[in-house]
Amino acid sequence: MSLALDLDHASAIRPERRGKTPLVGLSRADMAQALAAAGIAEREARMRVSQLWNWLYHNGVTDFDRMSNIGKGTKQVLADHFSIDRPEIVTEQVSVDGTRKWLFRFRDPANPLLPPVEVETVYIPESDRGTLCVSSQVGCTLTCSFCHTGTQRLVRNLSAGEILGQVLMARERLGDFPGGTRPADGGLVPSGETRAITNIVMMGMGEPLYNYDNVKKALLIASDEAGISLSKRRITLSTSGVVPQIGPTGSEIGVMLAISLHAVRDDLRDILVPINKKWPLRELLQACRDYPGLSNARRITFEYVMLRDINDSDADARELVRLLAGIPAKINLIPFNPWPGSNYECATSARIEKFADIVNRAGYASPVRTPRGRDIFAACGQLKSESERLSKKDREALGAA
Ligand code: SAH
Ligand code: SF4
Numbered sequence: 001m002s003l004a005l006d007l008d009h010a011s012a013i014r015p016e017r018r019g020k021t022p023l024v025g026l027s028r029a030d031m032a033q034a035l036a037a038a039g040i041a042e043r044e045a046r047m048r049v050s051q052l053w054n055w056l057y058h059n060g061v062t063d064f065d066r067m068s069n070i071g072k073g074t075k076q077v078l079a080d081h082f083s084i085d086r087p088e089i090v091t092e093q094v095s096v097d098g099t100r101k102w103l104f105r106f107r108d109p110a111n112p113l114l115p116p117v118e119v120e121t122v123y124i125p126e127s128d129r130g131t132l133c134v135s136s137q138v139g140c141t142l143t144c145s146f147c148h149t150g151t152q153r154l155v156r157n158l159s160a161g162e163i164l165g166q167v168l169m170a171r172e173r174l175g176d177f178p179g180g181t182r183p184a185d186g187g188l189v190p191s192g193e194t195r196a197i198t199n200i201v202m203m204g205m206g207e208p209l210y211n212y213d214n215v216k217k218a219l220l221i222a223s224d225e226a227g228i229s230l231s232k233r234r235i236t237l238s239t240s241g242v243v244p245q246i247g248p249t250g251s252e253i254g255v256m257l258a259i260s261l262h263a264v265r266d267d268l269r270d271i272l273v274p275i276n277k278k279w280p281l282r283e284l285l286q287a288c289r290d291y292p293g294l295s296n297a298r299r300i301t302f303e304y305v306m307l308r309d310i311n312d313s314d315a316d317a318r319e320l321v322r323l324l325a326g327i328p329a330k331i332n333l334i335p336f337n338p339w340p341g342s343n344y345e346c347a348t349s350a351r352i353e354k355f356a357d358i359v360n361r362a363g364y365a366s367p368v369r370t371p372r373g374r375d376i377f378a379a380c381g382q383l384k385s386e387s388e389r390l391s392k393k394d395r396e397a398l399g400a401a
Contacts, residue, residue: 025161060177099373137206160217209242250292306347
């Protein structure tokens with residue numbers, strides 16, 4: 001990507017958007033501090049923070065002018081210093097099975113000269129729940145050999161605001177805000193629920209535990225009653241096995257944990273999930289045993305992608321059950337989703353059934369994940385965007401770290 005092109009792009013950024021602090025994603029304390037720094041009286045700040053949270057997360061407002069309980073002068077101060085922009089929608093696709101996928105575009109407010117980045121977010125409606133699959137990074141530093149995202153170099157981490165921005169934008173498109181419009185195909189709100197999005201999974205692009213601080217901030221707001229207000233039991237974070245961050249995920253964020261296991265022997269897992277070379281199975285499973293808050297009511301989900309003739313034998317199934325003995329666990333068998341250039345095949349249905357049977361007999365319930373949205377490349381492991389990392393020289397020339 002040439003520097004000239006990037007500067008062209010920079011000149012397209014509206015000047016009034018430059019250098020404003022995004023409010024979405026700030027904790028109460030950080031927001032209060034930011035307001036004070038902008039000249040809003042400290043004694044007012046707490047009240048303003050509550051009002052702002054309510055407008056941003058409950059009402060889904062994207063314009064300071066609509067904040068009717070905030071006076072004109074304060075609104076102007078807010079508009080001068082802060083941004084409540086959402087990502088731009090580049091594309092929105094709907095699968096034959098109702099799954100929706102968005103390609104969102106973000107500009108980096110701290111470095112407005114950098115080109116924008118793009119990530120994918122997926123909504124999966126089911127009869128009893130509606131799950132939003134959220135991205136944590138643009139690309140991924142890891143290179144799991146069966147994953148499409150793994151072929152895209154890490155471009156950058158998403159900020160807490162960008163992680164929440166995906167949720168806010170999806171809520172808007174699905175009509176989840178008060179007074180919102182539901183999509184014409186209807187039927188998106190699961191029975192007994194009031195919102196289309198009932199669950200969040202950090203299973204989109206990227207390794208959430210390599211962007212721990214931002215993911216933590218975002219999920220604490222997602223689960224805050226005054227924020228997006230989803231129960232922590234309805235938020236699941238999936239990791240390929242960043243062992244040192246697993247404990248803090250339980251104690252500081254307190255959401256449900258999923259582990260991308262995919263192999264029961266280190267030699268094979270080293271190839272499929274190369275982070276295994278750093279933190280092998282023994283250490284990973286010990287971190288799972290020690291996961292804060294783990295109980296039979298709060299089990300860890302182990303994800304296992306079914307790859308033909310690679311990890312799908314009866315012996316693998318038996319070893320899986322043996323490895324997980326003593327850990328309150330659910331097992332999620334994921335049929336491999338192919339992508340252009342992938343070198344694996346999905347295990348046969350007969351094989352998956354036999355494997356599932358062994359796992360079921362050991363006491364683990366309903367484990368096969370139905371592939372959703374394959375026709376729009378929205379299924380597990382198929383996400384990717386065109387965003388590329390700039391060269392060091394170009395980044396320096398643009399004044400970015
Ligand atoms: N980076 C995190 C979050 C991504 S979650 C992680 O790896 O856990 C996406 C899930 O889909 C992971 O379990 C991942 O291993 C799995 N996956 C990746 N590529 C896949 C593919 N082609 N088919 C099926 N599942 C895949
Ligand atoms: Fe990254 Fe997860 Fe894909 Fe591995 S499976 S490359 S950790 S997104």
